[in-house]
Amino acid sequence: MTKDIRIPAFRMLFLIAPPKLSDCAVEMFREGSVPVQYQFRARGTASEGIVNWLGLDTVEKSILMSVMPRPFANEMLRKLRKRLHLGMPNTGIAFTVPLLGGSSGMMQLASRLQPETAKMIQNRSEKEMAESEYCMIMAIINQGFSDAVMDAARPLGATGGTVFHSRRIGSEEAMNFWGITVQQEREVVIILVKKQEKLAIMQAIGEKCGMKTEAHGVVFSMPVDSVVGLD
Numbered sequence: 001m002t003k004d005i006r007i008p009a010f011r012m013l014f015l016i017a018p019p020k021l022s023d024c025a026v027e028m029f030r031e032g033s034v035p036v037q038y039q040f041r042a043r044g045t046a047s048e049g050i051v052n053w054l055g056l057d058t059v060e061k062s063i064l065m066s067v068m069p070r071p072f073a074n075e076m077l078r079k080l081r082k083r084l085h086l087g088m089p090n091t092g093i094a095f096t097v098p099l100l101g102g103s104s105g106m107m108q109l110a111s112r113l114q115p116e117t118a119k120m121i122q123n124r125s126e127k128e129m130a131e132s133e134y135c136m137i138m139a140i141i142n143q144g145f146s147d148a149v150m151d152a153a154r155p156l157g158a159t160g161g162t163v164f165h166s167r168r169i170g171s172e173e174a175m176n177f178w179g180i181t182v183q184q185e186r187e188v189v190i191i192l193v194k195k196q197e198k199l200a201i202m203q204a205i206g207e208k209c210g211m212k213t214e215a216h217g218v219v220f221s222m223p224v225d226s227v228v229g230l231d
Contacts, residue, residue, distance in 0.1 A: 044162060138220055
């Protein structure tokens with residue numbers, strides 16, 4: 001008789017916060033022996049004038065990403081909200097995105113993570129996490145077009161986004177074959193929006209910053225199943 005082996009569901013946990021809070025989260029992950037984590041420098045999309053008017057410290061942001069089993073991710077969201085006071089002004093947000101797969105080595109490392117008390121976590125009220133009414137929109141565009149992305153998204157409900165830089169590594173031959181000219185240096189805009197607003201915002205971004213525009217943008221979305229910091 002074969003044993004029924006349960007494969008844990010994995011999540012990619014995102015934290016978008018000022019650098020000091022992100023560094024604090026890194027220490028929390030180390031305390032929890034989280035083996036896989038990535039940190040990126042980024043910036044918020046609010047203008048300097050708005051930042052000063054709201055009394056915020058800076059538009060500088062940090063994105064922290066890590067892979068872990070779902071029960072551990074839920075527990076880490078709870079800890080992040082409590083220790084970093086997520087939801088308060090000038091803090092940040094944290095959310096998880098379901099993963100359908102990954103390299104065997106990464107998954108084996110992440111699967112070793114165990115919540116402090118599994119039974120306690122299972123019995124904890126799910127009301128501590130916001131219901132899954134959000135999704136993440138990601139737009140990858142040429143440098144200098146992140147403001148255009150937000151100009152398209154804000155009138156349809158987007159309240160803000162986070163921008164970080166990346167580099168295209170696609171084949172030049174393929175680009176030439178399709179008649180596409182894309183900068184090597186790219187910008188990535190992450191926007192957390194409500195599900196009912198997703199389609200209209202993606203269409204607006206595509207029209208203003210799609211592949212047929214100077215932005216040469218690509219837009220896609222991912223489901224978000226747990227989020228804290230939007231109180």
